[in-house]
Amino acid sequence: MAPIRHYFGRSAPNADQAERFTRVLPAERMYAAWEGGRAVGGLGAFPFQLTIPGGRVPAAGVTIAAVLPTHRRRGVLRSMMRALLDACHARGEPVAYLWATEDTIYGRFGFGLASFTAEIDLPRERSAFQAIFASWGHVQLVPPATAEQLVAPIYERVAIKTPGMFARSSTWWQVRTLDDPEWRRGSSGDLQCAVLQHDRRPTAYALYRMNSSVERRLQTGSVAVIEAVGESPEAACAIWRYLLDIDWMARVKAGLLPLDHPLLLLLAEPRRLGFSLRDGVWVRLLDIKTALSARSYQPDGSVVIEVTDEFCPWNAGCWRVGSPGVERTGEAPALRCDASGLGSVYLGGFTWMQLARALRVQELIPGAIARADIVFHVTGAPWCPEIF
Numbered sequence: 001m002a003p004i005r006h007y008f009g010r011s012a013p014n015a016d017q018a019e020r021f022t023r024v025l026p027a028e029r030m031y032a033a034w035e036g037g038r039a040v041g042g043l044g045a046f047p048f049q050l051t052i053p054g055g056r057v058p059a060a061g062v063t064i065a066a067v068l069p070t071h072r073r074r075g076v077l078r079s080m081m082r083a084l085l086d087a088c089h090a091r092g093e094p095v096a097y098l099w100a101t102e103d104t105i106y107g108r109f110g111f112g113l114a115s116f117t118a119e120i121d122l123p124r125e126r127s128a129f130q131a132i133f134a135s136w137g138h139v140q141l142v143p144p145a146t147a148e149q150l151v152a153p154i155y156e157r158v159a160i161k162t163p164g165m166f167a168r169s170s171t172w173w174q175v176r177t178l179d180d181p182e183w184r185r186g187s188s189g190d191l192q193c194a195v196l197q198h199d200r201r202p203t204a205y206a207l208y209r210m211n212s213s214v215e216r217r218l219q220t221g222s223v224a225v226i227e228a229v230g231e232s233p234e235a236a237c238a239i240w241r242y243l244l245d246i247d248w249m250a251r252v253k254a255g256l257l258p259l260d261h262p263l264l265l266l267l268a269e270p271r272r273l274g275f276s277l278r279d280g281v282w283v284r285l286l287d288i289k290t291a292l293s294a295r296s297y298q299p300d301g302s303v304v305i306e307v308t309d310e311f312c313p314w315n316a317g318c319w320r321v322g323s324p325g326v327e328r329t330g331e332a333p334a335l336r337c338d339a340s341g342l343g344s345v346y347l348g349g350f351t352w353m354q355l356a357r358a359l360r361v362q363e364l365i366p367g368a369i370a371r372a373d374i375v376f377h378v379t380g381a382p383w384c385p386e387i388f
């Protein structure tokens with residue numbers, strides 16, 4: 001952990017910090033480059049169950065990639081990534097995914113940009129909904145330390161049907177999501193947890209912080225939404241209405257929202273959201289057959305794709321992909337792309353047409369792009385609500 005902490009301006013972790021981390025990332029899934037008994041590079045992979053269109057797959061959540069400035073650009077990351085992806089492949093984990101701090105790092109290892117995410121910064125006085133929203137359920141504030149049993153089932157009901165989200169273990173909730181140590185707060189307020197009950201059932205929740213400030217006796221503070229999750233449209237609208245109505249707060253800020261977020265059509269003035277895009281998660285298929293077989297496709301269609309894959313050459317070749325199944329084939333391909341292209345379309349965050357417009361896929365048989373988009377079609381944008 002020391003190399004990544006270095007880039008956050010911190011020294012090596014103490015025993016307590018290291019122990020907390022190994023509770024969510026088993027030590028055997030960590031890689032390090034050593035010199036003189038000291039780690040100069042580090043890389044790890046959380047053992048996730050990732051939701052994809054139509055199901056879940058075991059996935060490596062690649063994290064804490066870093067090489068000390070004293071040892072950069074000598075192939076240290078490349079060799080750690082080699083070891084990590086080979087081990088995932090050997091373990092039967094068909095997919096790896098990650099958040100990239102820089103866009104230029106992971107394409108060379110076969111990761112493709114797989115989703116976009118949005119940030120908002122909304123003046124609270126411009127947050128009216130476009131139609132009257134009748135109060136729905138009631139909200140209760142719950143101490144985060146005791147919120148798991150209320151919020152985890154809501155998260156899971158949403159996560160299991162939302163590509164990009166991963167299943168959270170109880171340990172993850174305790175160590176990562178609901179824990180509120182001083183160092184994580186920065187200058188923000190304490191972690192707050194609001195739970196919405198409807199018909200005496202918890203159906204939505206929000207984790208957020210209040211950043212209170214006053215200038216010339218005017219309230220200028222903001223609500224920083226960490227995660228707002230509702231299991232139905234009504235529940236999601238109600239928890240957002242709650243967040244948008246907190247007194248004293250001048251603005252409501254949130255990041256890591258999915259591109260098809262309901263606020264865009266809920267608000268009377270969506271322009272006021274300042275909805276702005278960032279790159280989201282990157283996906284790498286480690287075992288094309290298993291990864292693509294686990295995904296759902298529209299009925300009665302398939303397409304032959306020739307895949308090139310320098311970093312994981314066992315994937316290279318022609319694959320017939322579609323609802324009848326996924327198999328290697330000797331047939332002539334209709335499309336040709338590299339592994340990163342497949343990563344981009346895997347969760348449904350990009351279409352084949354978008355890849356084609358960016359010259360990331362070759363159409364070898366006329367009409368194949370349109371056909372592939374019918375086969376791979378999904379409704380809903382991928383969403384990963386947290387950076388891991």
Ligand SMILES: CC(C)(COP(=O)(O)OP(=O)(O)OC[C@H]1O[C@@H](n2cnc3c(N)ncnc32)[C@H](O)[C@@H]1OP(=O)(O)O)[C@@H](O)C(=O)NCCC(=O)NCCS
Pocket residue numbers: 007064065066067068071072073074075076077078079099100101102104105108
């Ligand atoms: C990103 C980082 C881990 C790369 O480590 P490294 O050991 O220098 O990388 P390597 O020497 O193995 O580089 C492999 C290739 O990626 C390229 N590369 C690596 N980091 C790059 C970057 N930030 N921008 C552009 N290219 C990069 C190298 O030029 C090299 O290219 P090649 O394969 O054509 O020879 C290191 O620079 C670092 O720790 N950065 C700060 C922390 C960080 O951003 N971590 C990523 C968290 S998601």
